[in-house]
Amino acid sequence: MEPAAESPFSVYRGEDSWLIVSGPGKAATAAATAYLHLFSGGEMGRAWINVGLGGHSARAVGESVIAHKISDGASGTSWYPQLVVDSPRPTAPVLTVERVEEEYSLPWVYDSEAAGFFPTACRFSVAELVHCFKVVSDNSDATLSRRMSSTFLEHLIARNLGDLETFARDLAALAEELARLAASPCRLPALAGKSGDDLR
Amino acid sequence: MIYVEEDVLNHPRTLAIQNRFPDAEVVSCARYGEIFNRRAQHFRLQKRRPSLILAKKHRNFVHEAPSGFGVAGARSFVFDPMLNCIYDCRYCYLQGMFRSAHYVVFVNYEDYQWAMEEKIRALPGEELWFFSGYHCDSLALEPVTRLAASFVPFFSRFPQVILELRTKSTQIKSLLDLEAPPNVVVAFSFTPEEVQAAQEHETPSVDRRIRAMERLQERGWRLGLRFDPLIYTEDFREQYRRLFRQVFGSLRLGSLHSVSVGPFRLAADAFKAMVRLYPEAPLFAGPLEQENDYVAYRRELEEAMVEFCTAELLRHVPQEIFLPSLSVAPATPAYSTAASGPVP
Numbered sequence: 324m325e326p327a328a329e330s331p332f333s334v335y336r337g338e339d340s341w342l343i344v345s346g347p348g349k350a351a352t353a354a355a356t357a358y359l360h361l362f363s364g365g366e367m368g369r370a371w372i373n374v375g376l377g378g379h380s381a382r383a384v385g386e387s388v389i390a391h392k393i394s395d396g397a398s399g400t401s402w403y404p405q406l407v408v409d410s411p412r413p414t415a416p417v418l419t420v421e422r423v424e425e426e427y428s429l430p431w432v433y434d435s436e437a438a439g440f441f442p443t444a445c446r447f448s449v450a451e452l453v454h455c456f457k458v459v460s461d462n463s464d465a466t467l468s469r470r471m472s473s474t475f476l477e478h479l480i481a482r483n484l485g486d487l488e489t490f491a492r493d494l495a496a497l498a499e500e501l502a503r504l505a506a507s508p509c510r511l512p513a514l515a516g517k518s519g520d521d522l523r
Numbered sequence: 524m525i526y527v528e529e530d531v532l533n534h535p536r537t538l539a540i541q542n543r544f545p546d547a548e549v550v551s552c553a554r555y556g557e558i559f560n561r562r563a564q565h566f567r568l569q570k571r572r573p574s575l576i577l578a579k580k581h582r583n584f585v586h587e588a589p590s591g592f593g594v595a596g597a598r599s600f601v602f603d604p605m606l607n608c609i610y611d612c613r614y615c616y617l618q619g620m621f622r623s624a625h626y627v628v629f630v631n632y633e634d635y636q637w638a639m640e641e642k643i644r645a646l647p648g649e650e651l652w653f654f655s656g657y658h659c660d661s662l663a664l665e666p667v668t669r670l671a672a673s674f675v676p677f678f679s680r681f682p683q684v685i686l687e688l689r690t691k692s693t694q695i696k697s698l699l700d701l702e703a704p705p706n707v708v709v710a711f712s713f714t715p716e717e718v719q720a721a722q723e724h725e726t727p728s729v730d731r732r733i734r735a736m737e738r739l740q741e742r743g744w745r746l747g748l749r750f751d752p753l754i755y756t757e758d759f760r761e762q763y764r765r766l767f768r769q770v771f772g773s774l775r776l777g778s779l780h781s782v783s784v785g786p787f788r789l790a791a792d793a794f795k796a797m798v799r800l801y802p803e804a805p806l807f808a809g810p811l812e813q814e815n816d817y818v819a820y821r822r823e824l825e826e827a828m829v830e831f832c833t834a835e836l837l838r839h840v841p842q843e844i845f846l847p848s849l850s851v852a853p854a855t856p857a858y859s860t861a862a863s864g865p866v867p
Contacts, residue, residue, distance in 0.1 A: 391524065392552075401557055402557075403550070403558045405568075407568050407571045416550070501568065507802040
């Protein structure tokens with residue numbers, strides 16, 4: 324991917340995809356999502372994936388999941404991404420929290436972005452095309468992800484790239500189907516006065 | 524994926540349904556409206572992989588059919604403990620009635636039955652019909668929902684009231700396991716084979732439906748035939764004539780409770796929603812027209828189809844069991860399911 328912008332967010336452009344680095348936090352993620360939507364042309368109905376790190380009580384570091392439920396720890400609001408393609412990874416609920424958690428009282432993935440990303444991206448697309456792909460960076464045995472080196476965190480994401488690409492391709496195909504549908508000429512206007520002539 | 528409302532996580536019917544899908548991921552939610560019919564959802568995409576939602580209905584368990592609909596001279600009520608259908612009939616108003624394609628099952632059947640009993644007791648001496656199958660197919664998910672298995676014994680307590688289970692399904696095992704009450708009508712919808720193959724995706728063939736009816740007939744069930752909606756093709760006369768021969772060649776007149784025809788008619792808003800979802804569907808390129816708030820076949824065409832089918836049917840069945848039209852309610856889009864509470 325080629326750099327496309329550096330400020331206010333780093334944006335990269337690939338052949339048929341875009342990447343924006345939001346940084347942590349709901350507000351930053353919501354802002355980055357809206358920014359990328361406009362920066363990339365404002366087209367509706369595209370596939371969106373939030374790729375990020377999270378903590379989990381039991382899952383191994385490096386394991387990835389796709390969110391089937393996202394809850395905002397601050398407001399209690401929940402959203403439910405609609406998975407209509409094969410999921411290359413297990414699914415799990417994601418709890419977006421304001422501060423880094425080290426005690427995972429629920430068997431959820433704890434992150435800091437999904438609740439900012441999902442409702443924002445759904446303004447520009449449909450829930451079937453908006454998903455969160457989370458890689459476990461810390462668990463009960465290996466906490467304090469903030470102290471992990473960026474190289475290690477990059478490595479965690481890199482080892483999940485295959486599944487991520489598969490998922491992204493499937494969603495992109497779905498988005499193309501939706502675009503074709505939206506572009507299909509409606510036959511309705513041509514209907515009036517057609518057929519039934521054998522009755523006369 | 525099975526979504527379950529927190530209120531019914533431990534409901535016996537929830538647990539029984541979950542047991543049928545031991546590998547399904549169970550996701551809890553506060554109210555089914557958090558998932559079902561949300562704004563940013565796409566019915567056609569979701570129809571590729573619908574999930575089951577188990578919920579609790581809180582109010583409006585039974586609706587009276589609007590004036591001009593239902594059975595003439597009787598009070599007609601509609602109830603549906605399920606929303607959406609596993610089939611994919613291109614002409615069906617359920618395509619586009621909701622933004623979601625998920626199947627919602629309201630597991631608190633007993634609350635429906637309380638509400639029905641209240642209605643029945645409040646209207647002594649009146650002819651009452653209760654219809655299931657307006658927002659779903661009454662039997663298509665029977666092995667999962669056990670809807671008929673619960674409601675048929677309930678209605679057998681009220682012999683003066685008619686229950687119609689409308690279906691295209693051959694899931695009749697739970698009916699075969701029950702005694703057939705004389706006031707329960709299992710009504711099968713039919714279109715000719717060619718229409719079924721082209722428009723009624725995922726449904727059992729005409730032949731399989733007839734075989735299911737034969738089995739029910741052998742067990743004493745009263746049967747209904749619903750040629751509804753009538754779908755136009757250039758050779759509709761030959762197609763419907765052949766269909767009637769097929770059906771009446773297999774069913775005994777004595778088993779038939781009633782026979783009806785129904786023209787293809789949709790609220791204009793529902794029709795527009797369906798065309799947006801399936802712009803390529805040849806059905807919508809038929810000789811349709813909008814009159815007031817409805818889209819239907821051109822009037823002379825509709826009349827010709829109804830007249831032809833009526834005349835043909837009356838060659839097979841006596842007038843007494845022929846109900847000219849049996850639509851229970853106008854088909855309108857229900858973008859909010861306010862009947863059950865907070866669907867945003």
